[in-house]
Amino acid sequence: MKFRDSKSALVSAYIEGRATADEIRQLEMILRAEPEFRRLFVEHLNVDVALADIASREEAPKEIQRAHRPGYLPARYGRWPAVAACAMAALAIAVWGLSQRTTPSSSLTTRIEVLDISQESEFSIGQIVADRRISIDRGSLSLRLDDGPTLELSAPADVEILDGLHVRVHSGGVTVDVGEDVDGFVLDTTAARFVDLGTRFAVSVDPSAGETDVIVLEGEIEVNEPAGASTASPYASLIAGDALTIAPNNAVRRLAAVSMTSRVTRLDQVEQAGIVTTITDNVADPEYRRFYGLVPGGMREDELAYTTIGRARWHSAEGEEFPAELLGADAIRTFHDDRRSWDLNISIDLAGPAAMYVMVDARNPTPDWLLEDFADTGLQLRTGPWREVGVVEDVTPGSDGGLYVSYRVWKREILAAGTVTLGPPRTRGQPGNRAMYGIAVRAM
Amino acid sequence: MDALAYMEDSSHFDRQITEVAGVLDIMPGHDERHDQFIRLYTANGPAIRGFVRSLVPTRDDAAEVMQDVAVVLWRKFAEIGEQDFRRWAFGVARLQVLAWKRDKARDRHVFRSDVIDLIADLSSEVSDAMEDQREALETCLKKLPERRRTLVLRAYAPGVRINELATRIGRTPMSLYKELQRIREALIECTRRLLAEGKIA
Structure with missing residues (x-):
């Protein structure tokens, strides 16, 4: 339901501090008379406060810095009114002129240092690479540009370094770690231009299909139309835990399952498939972008627990060793947003017999689907340390002062290849803000 | 982790830091109760701010009231016992709004007490x-x-x-x-x- 226009205008005037005394009296009359309107009023004020909270977290200086990067003009200004458009156009012309003068020498002077190699590489650690176009057909290669961003190439890969803040990936997989101190890094593929907002992300380019997979591991990136397109509008903003496949003409689809080895790539393209072959869920929203991350051997102390949270890591129960039964099992990172869902189903395809473990917030009542198919191992794990957010509101700090959520570990043995479907983390009406469950799998 | 280190670590809770800054000044030392308070306050800050904001006309008014709310919450924190922190904080915030309203007695832009009560009741009810x-x-x-x-x-x-x-x-x-x-x-x-x-x- 929406407010009628007059009521809506009244509430807006109140929210913005513009309401006259007479309007306040009118508002009071409606608030007294209409319980439903009271609820809507509280909702509007709640959103008002939340928006102010979110806006206060935004970092305005980044916008300013990025707008000065050669070749990047935030297209969000493109449709603004004349004054702003003229100002931004003037800035664009100035920036363009500057970039025309500086790009050639910048390209020539960009220092490309080899940080690490896999075996049998034609490169050596510490080598300064002279070529701007770098291809590898085996192994991996780690490069650092001008003491700033690092690129992890996974063969086969073909990358062109345009300058210290601008690369083009022609094919293959590249993981970029831009770091917190660098802003405005741009990565081009045939399908899209990615503008980094201080982050770590991976792309995988399939030139034959013209598609690019992009997976955000930390921070945030903007997805723009590819370089040379008639417009350069950012049409999507991705944050940690998001993954997309971008086809020609900006057609995008969710990339739901990702393998998170040294090469971060879609799960169905992993050369040596493990026990988990596919992870899907029943989320139908076409705009949903969250991904599950499969980490082979990833169940160990201090490994990340979720794809969406950079702080919460797996730990043994306080004062205990990490359970041997779980150590080295394949970890499936879920996304923490799902913790409140009561209709989620996660389906995991297994290539053969396996033990599957589900780690459930110990404060939660055990879901029926878990009671039916799984057995309580008696093992416990923790995640943390968490920020002081709702999920740890009633948690007592651990011995190190950090806040940790405890999990009970449930197990099911699956005797043949097939699909296992897990249910929602909570039941309808269940109160409280609890952690999303984790998943681990070990071949038997 | 002491309370100050905790606050520094929670860098995105700028607003809470501003509100609680006055409280930190009056705290005699950093003890367990101190840390527990800040943890609860930070976790419930958005809900308390939303509650206060629904009862006063502007964001600036809400910020003003929140400063007082934070101080009173800390001073009376020892009395909370087993009560639900949020419910208790809403009660404190409601009284602070009414005190603020008394100071603004001549200001016709402020809701009358019966309307404040209606909204406060509803805000408590729907806080989840x-x-x-x-x-x-x-x-x-x-x-x-x-x-x-x-x-x-x-x-x-x-x-x-x-x-x-x-x-x-x-x-x-x-x-x-x-x-x-x-x-x-x-x-x-x-x-x-x-x-x-x-x-x-």
């Missing part, structure tokens, strides 16, 4: 739902077209005045107010849809 809405809002904000998202965040950035922002971007204040109203309504519709579909709660 409002927490869900705030969570859904984060998702909905990401779904907004980039230009609208940027605009609303610029308009809500600390210290921004709509008249000045309108001038800077070449618009009239009224057209900007109307667009912000449309954006808020779109966001609320989106949060309701997400919550109804069970995507958040």
Whole structure:
């Protein structure tokens, strides 16, 4: 339901501090008379406060810095009114002129240092690479540009370094770690231009299909139309835990399952498939972008627990060793947003017999689907340390002062290849803000 | 981790830090109770601010009341016993709003006490739902077209005045107010849809 226009205008005037005394009296009359309107009023004020909270977290200086990067003009200004458009156009012309003068020498002077190699590489650690176009057909290669961003190439890969803040990936997989101190890094593929907002992300380019997979591991990136397109509008903003496949003409689809080895790539393209072959869920929203991350051997102390949270890591129960039964099992990172869902189903395809473990917030009542198919191992794990957010509101700090959520570990043995479907983390009406469950799998 | 280190670590809770800054000044030392208070206050800060904001006319008024609320909460924290912190904090905030209202006795822009009571009762009742809405809002904000998202965040950035922002971007204040109203309504519709579909709660 929406407010009628007059009521809506009244509430807006109140929210913005513009309401006259007479309007306040009118508002009071409606608030007294209409319980439903009271609820809507509280909702509007709640959103008002939340928006102010979110806006206060935004970092305005980044916008300013990025707008000065050669070749990047935030297209969000493109449709603004004349004054702003003229100002931004003037800035664009100035920036363009500057970039025309500086790009050639910048390209020539960009220092490309080899940080690490896999075996049998034609490169050596510490080598300064002279070529701007770098291809590898085996192994991996780690490069650092001008003491700033690092690129992890996974063969086969073909990358062109345009300058210290601008690369083009022609094919293959590249993981970029831009770091917190660098802003405005741009990565081009045939399908899209990615503008980094201080982050770590991976792309995988399939030139034959013209598609690019992009997976955000930390921070945030903007997805723009590819370089040379008639417009350069950012049409999507991705944050940690998001993954997309971008086809020609900006057609995008969710990339739901990702393998998170040294090469971060879609799960169905992993050369040596493990026990988990596919992870899907029943989320139908076409705009949903969250991904599950499969980490082979990833169940160990201090490994990340979720794809969406950079702080919460797996730990043994306080004062205990990490359970041997779980150590080295394949970890499936879920996304923490799902913790409140009561209709989620996660389906995991297994290539053969396996033990599957589900780690459930110990404060939660055990879901029926878990009671039916799984057995309580008696093992416990923790995640943390968490920020002081709702999920740890009633948690007592651990011995190190950090806040940790405890999990009970449930197990099911699956005797043949097939699909296992897990249910929602909570039941309808269940109160409280609890952690999303984790998943681990070990071949038997 | 002592309370100050904790506050520094929670860098995105700028508002809580501002509100609690006065409390830290009056705290005699950093003990367990101190840390527990800050943890609870930070976790419940958005809900308390939303509660106060629904009872006073402007964001500046809400910020003013919140400073007093934080101080009173800390002073009376020892008395809370086993009570639910949020429910207790709402009770304290309600009294602080009424005290603030007494100071503004001649100001006709402030709701009368019976309306404040009605809204305060409802706000307490629906505080869990409002927490869900705030969570859904984060998702909905990401779904907004980039230009609208940027605009609303610029308009809500600390210290921004709509008249000045309108001038800077070449618009009239009224057209900007109307667009912000449309954006808020779109966001609320989106949060309701997400919550109804069970995507958040």
